[in-house]
Amino acid sequence: MKKILVAISLLLAFGGAFANPSKKELFSRARDALKTSLEQQDYERSRQAIEYLKANLDEGAPLWDFEEYLALMEMGEYDEGIDIYANTRRIVLDTSYHPKQKVRVNPEDDPLHLYLYRAFSPFNKTVVDSMVNVVQNSNAKEENKELFTTLIYAELIVGLRTYRFNDGSGFAYRVIADTMAAEDFLNHAKSYIRKYSHTVHAQYLKDQVVPFVQNYMDKQREFRRDPIAHKYYTSGFGIYLGSWLGFLCGEISDVTETEMGTPFQAEVEFRVKRISLSAFLQLGMIVRYKETNSKLDRFYDDDDNDTVDETFGVTVGFTAYDSHYLRVEPFVGVGATYMPSMENERFGEYSIGPDWIIGSNVDFRFFSTNPSRIGAISTAWILRFKYKIMFGTAESSTVSNGGEYSPKYGAVHQEFGLSLGFNLW
Template sequence: MIIRKLNFLLVVALLTAPFAFAGEFDDFEKSLLQEPENAEATDSATSMSANEAFEQSLMAESGTEMEKVYQLRESLLESIKQGDTAQISQGIEELHAMRNENFVGLADVEAEAVLIVKKMWPQLLKYEVNQYKQFYHEVISDQARFAQNDALTQYLKNSLSSLDTSKTLLAYVETDIDNCTSMPESDKLELKILLLLSDAYHDQRVNDRIVRLSQMYLNKYPDHPDAKWIENSVAGPFFRNDFTALMFKDRAEHKEENIAKKFYTGGLGANLFLVSGGLAFGMDDLYRSDLFEYEDPSIYLEIYLQFSRISFSFELLPSGASGVATYSLGLGYVVYDSRYLKVRPYIGLGMPAMILEAKKDCYVAKPGEEKEYISAGSNDMYSEGGAYTLAVNVDYKFGTAYFLFSNSMFTSFSLVGKFGISYMEFDDTFLKGSGVTPFFAFGLGLYLW
């Protein structure tokens, strides 16, 4: 299929450069490319030469099927000159019907050239679709004889000699196709795809455009009778030739399947908690409120690394006590993981902390140490003691996408809820006491898995 269309492009291109690749063609195709030996010969001489060749061919083939073929070719030429599109279509069909394994009365390249010269775009689309779909059902022998060297050959050669060979065939005729009012948009798009095949494989830009136009066609006209054929037989090789597009297409088709394979496998997560609260029991006289005022931490966060179902975390935890936070290391276990929901209980061991700001100038001293002057407005963090936490993270995953160009790693955003209870003890200069703090926190998370 591709070779046939490529031959068409080469024939068109070589009409203005007949000796460039002469060795690439059989005798019939070479005959289409021959220029008159005298470039300055008059139209009359050219016509006489073509007629003489025609008459000689009739003499050589007189009384055979070839004689009828040449008569049909002459009639087709007259229809072309008169612009009778109905007769042109009929002539092409009659000549095509006479084709067999050993004899070709009208080559594909000639039929296509006729339809292009006369700008018969609907008929060209019908011919192209039929030829591509029937390609593997039609057998033409390498020794097959072709009708040639007559006035029709010369007419097509002269008509196409002005083609700009630096352009693709579609670039040369695309404007005319777009301006054709008798064709629906789906047919115009399909014809463009088929004409681009002439320039396929040797120009990556053409390959890329075939992929783009085919994808547009399949998206806009999925129910068209030719849509499945375009997808599988026409554009399919180019989709497969575009490895990047193929990779993204494959990733999209298997996304849910690949996500399911990643449940309970582990990854790296980070959570930022923006809202928190809770209760505190046994911590009413935790610090000297006559000397200090506490400062709430601005943010609470968690970073965790998961292997299979086991997780290791580092976090700055909120608590139910105002101004109290905990630096904690946690060990967790994923009890449930799915497309959207993940539940991870854990235990944590850490150090409670509180930032206190002096309300007035004062002297302070730890036991066995000299007094230290503290000026009003200065602050310090006090963190002597220990904290023990039992909590659970509940993540609602959304916006799951492949991580960069990987086809097996994902990144998910999540709404995170943390619910737990801590027991903490303080034993610092201005912080003394212990208590239990049930707490909660809500925030956003990012999970690479």
């Protein structure tokens, strides 16, 4: 209480006597007094002004944690200032840290605020190096010197970005803002962790911040060596068009023979990391039915009636191997095949469904563009070799035909394909 009274008297001396000044006016005078006393290096009065503002935070006194830290550092109170700074930065760096603190009003850009931040715009490595030199040559504790150096380099590198939803809610996530001081940070952070492993700051630096920065820098170095290396086993989108060759076997071969017409296949693929989801359509196999009730089997082979089968389906693949030029992707899936009728009186339209699919893609990436940065889109041209085998049961679309039961036949497709693909990844 005594400090508060002294501070009020001090503020009245700076601002002139008022009858019944408002709290807002007193707070404004306190901030003016703090600025003036810092300029005059009257640090005893600076301390009184700070204590007065802190004592009235619940009443709306405008003082931000970072302002108090900057004022204390200017006053030479390095250990106290570093303690405030470390706890403030911990909010950004330590995801498990949720302090319960008094609400501090974030002030406008008044003269005190502009004065305290006068040397930090722009905030860059030159400014940070200067601050580090000041602290290293001060009488602060060695532990605080190391902690401050580590955290202020981290301030250049690690920041928070906030994502807001339309309803006003959102979340914050850490990002790498700059890498110029990354190696300095990693060296000092590892030194601090090694020397002061028992501290809470060492724990979150070791468990969260150092791995986050180290992983990012490792990726940057890899990117410089090979700009598309980080693209392997990643997400993307692809379109493939090509041709194929295959045959139909199993029980269905007792009543049919097949030949290739004009084969065509199309595929669309979405990829998330190692997993891909594809949808395909293929045409081109000609199926001719033979009369099984006659004494001598004969085929309906009127070319005018030749029709081709249609197969479509979806597959799920797993990227087993990926490199600059080669990707290997086994897959499983399900599909259906329709074999149109030859317009004869004994056979209706047959279909195979479901087709159970097993196969593999072997992709040759013969051209790709280098992304401008990690995470940027790259394009690639792919030559895809595909093998798949499909198991199913052929069944007529009509239950009976002319009073006769239409039997079911086991059917197996064996197919080899070649496609040209375009990828975004």
